[in-house]
Amino acid sequence: xxxxxxxxxxxxxxxxxxxxxxxxxxxxxxxxxxxxxxxxxxxxxxxxxxxxxxxxxxxxxxxxxxxxxxxxxxxxxxxxxxxxxxxxxxxxxxxxxxxxxxxxxxxxxxxxxxxxxxxxxxxxxxxxxxxxxxxxxxxxxxxxxxxxxxxxxxxxxxxxxxxxxxxxxxxxxxxxxxxxxxxxxxxxxxxxxxxxxxxxxxxxxxxxxxxxxxxxxxxxxxxxxxxxxxxxxxxxxxxxxxxxxxxxxxxxxxxxxxxxxxxxxxxxxxxxxxxxxxxxxxxxxxxxxxxxxxxxxxxxxxxxxxxxxxxxxxxxxx
Amino acid sequence: xxxxxxxxxxxxxxxxxxxxxxxxxxxxxxxxxxxxxxxxxxxxxxxxxxxxxxxxxxxxxxxxxxxxxxxxxxxxxxxxxxxxxxxxxxxxxxxxxxxxxxxxxxxxxxxxxxxxxxxxxxxxxxxxxxxxxxxxxxxxxxxxxxxxxxxxxxxxxxxxxxxxxxxxxxxxxxxxxxxxxxxxxxxxxxxxxxxxxxxxxxxxxxxxxxx
Numbered sequence: 001x002x003x004x005x006x007x008x009x010x011x012x013x014x015x016x017x018x019x020x021x022x023x024x025x026x027x028x029x030x031x032x033x034x035x036x037x038x039x040x041x042x043x044x045x046x047x048x049x050x051x052x053x054x055x056x057x058x059x060x061x062x063x064x065x066x067x068x069x070x071x072x073x074x075x076x077x078x079x080x081x082x083x084x085x086x087x088x089x090x091x092x093x094x095x096x097x098x099x100x101x102x103x104x105x106x107x108x109x110x111x112x113x114x115x116x117x118x119x120x121x122x123x124x125x126x127x128x129x130x131x132x133x134x135x136x137x138x139x140x141x142x143x144x145x146x147x148x149x150x151x152x153x154x155x156x157x158x159x160x161x162x163x164x165x166x167x168x169x170x171x172x173x174x175x176x177x178x179x180x181x182x183x184x185x186x187x188x189x190x191x192x193x194x195x196x197x198x199x200x201x202x203x204x205x206x207x208x209x210x211x212x213x214x215x216x217x218x219x220x221x222x223x224x225x226x227x228x229x230x231x232x233x234x235x236x237x238x239x240x241x242x243x244x245x246x247x248x249x250x251x252x253x254x255x256x257x258x259x260x261x262x263x264x265x266x267x268x269x270x271x272x273x274x275x276x277x278x279x280x281x282x283x284x285x286x287x288x289x290x291x292x293x294x295x296x297x298x299x300x301x302x303x304x305x306x307x308x309x310x311x312x313x314x315x316x317x318x
Numbered sequence: 319x320x321x322x323x324x325x326x327x328x329x330x331x332x333x334x335x336x337x338x339x340x341x342x343x344x345x346x347x348x349x350x351x352x353x354x355x356x357x358x359x360x361x362x363x364x365x366x367x368x369x370x371x372x373x374x375x376x377x378x379x380x381x382x383x384x385x386x387x388x389x390x391x392x393x394x395x396x397x398x399x400x401x402x403x404x405x406x407x408x409x410x411x412x413x414x415x416x417x418x419x420x421x422x423x424x425x426x427x428x429x430x431x432x433x434x435x436x437x438x439x440x441x442x443x444x445x446x447x448x449x450x451x452x453x454x455x456x457x458x459x460x461x462x463x464x465x466x467x468x469x470x471x472x473x474x475x476x477x478x479x480x481x482x483x484x485x486x487x488x489x490x491x492x493x494x495x496x497x498x499x500x501x502x503x504x505x506x507x508x509x510x511x512x513x514x515x516x517x518x519x520x521x522x523x524x525x526x527x528x529x
Contacts, residue, residue, distance in 0.1 A: 080358035088493035188492030259492055278437050278488055287358050290419050
């Protein structure tokens with residue numbers, strides 16, 4: 001991945017050294033019982049694992065779509081993840097994705113488009129000026145966060161591909177390698193992870209092709225190196241670690257819908273009036289808050305996206 | 319050897335040690351809280367932690383009877399009430415995390431939730447079933463109810479534990495390994511009892527004369 005910014009810690013400390021600093025310290029000769037005891041205590045007291053520091057990204061502007069609500073901490077957003085390829089516990093991805101290989105990386109844009117293209121990560125980073133967008137992010141499980149994502153509208157890359165007349169939907173596929181993701185086998189869901197949007201949803205300027213957050217490239221557990229962020233839909237629609245973007249004629253299959261279609265619809269717009277069959281969607285817990293807060297229709301992005309669903313029964317098209 | 323083990327089990331400090339052990343999960347939770355180590359979603363962490371320990375203590379309580387027989391250690395019975403009460407203690411904490419941060423003590427909202435969400439309904443039922451068991455766990459209540467009736471009442475723990483397992487199973491999105499593990503352990507513990515009941519030689523039933 002290209003380093004676009006000024007000098008960071010990453011330029012001073014050899015990467016292997018700080019990524020593995022725990023192992024390095026361990027190897028430095030704290031031997032015997034002291035190590036065992038200290039390790040036990042430190043794991044008790046500091047169970048958080050290291051986050052691979054990303055490379056700094058050149059952010060050209062802050063998008064007017066940004067919310068002014070207080071952001072969640074980088075620590076929260078990197079240690080509370082649903083990324084079932086790396087385990088189903090929220091803390092698993094931070095631990096299990098440390099060695100995830102995201103370079104080299106290719107994203108293939110294909111299907112019903114005039115210009116089929118394979119992009120490297122460098123191409124993607126240079127395709128358009130990077131914007132910072134502070135979005136609310138609402139999970140179907142009933143929690144939410146506010147994150148300063150970095151990227152540009154997915155529409156940018158789709159317009160370059162020029163969808164044909166036949167293209168009505170866009171389908172996305174995540175990288176999947178059972179060798180690097182042995183935890184995936186017990187996730188219960190079918191992989192590779194696939195998601196989909198209607199073409200007009202994909203072209204909506206709010207739909208973000210995301211390459212970073214908090215000023216840096218995406219940490220592995222947050223969907224490195226490139227993911228979607230669709231702030232008015234439940235989090236699982238915002239597919240991580242994308243390798244394929246394909247324009248198609250018909251509504252494509254999506255992972256959670258295939259797993260339980262009565263629980264997770266194709267649209268999955270955030271909607272406090274349409275409950276998940278097993279739990280209410282009327283409220284959510286913003287991470288960092290004690291009591292639950294009211295969930296907003298379209299996660300508060302109705303002004304930008306409500307018109308996409310004019311005349312549609314949102315209870316039926318959940 | 320066995321005599322020594324019996325002496326240990328019967329000693330007063332053995333109960334005290336077990337009491338301390340049962341408090342370890344709570345101490346761990348407080349310790350983690352004190353160090354700001356309850357993950358990015360502390361409420362959920364405490365909810366899952368106390369729920370987990372409720373189920374575990376229920377299963378441990380239900381293991382006492384089979385272990386007494388299988389290990390020929392009838393004295394283990396001394397600890398059953400305490401284990402059961404710890405299960406009740408953890409379920410109370412668990413319920414409180416629902417009533418306070420989730421429902422903000424809004425009882426009307428809670429009832430609506432309990433009525434509408436099967437996974438809440440079944441969890442709530444499991445909790446409610448434990449309340450009379452905790453209240454009647456004293457010697458006085460055993461006497462008042464009489465052994466047979468008391469025992470019949472306390473079989474409600476079977477249903478309560480089953481409710482707990484279902485509650486957990488319905489909560490999970492797709493990785494069902496843990497709830498299934500709890501379910502499997504519960505099945506073994508209940509099937510053991512069923513087996514014992516079926517194999518027990520029944521007292522010959524006297525042919526009752528027609529009235």
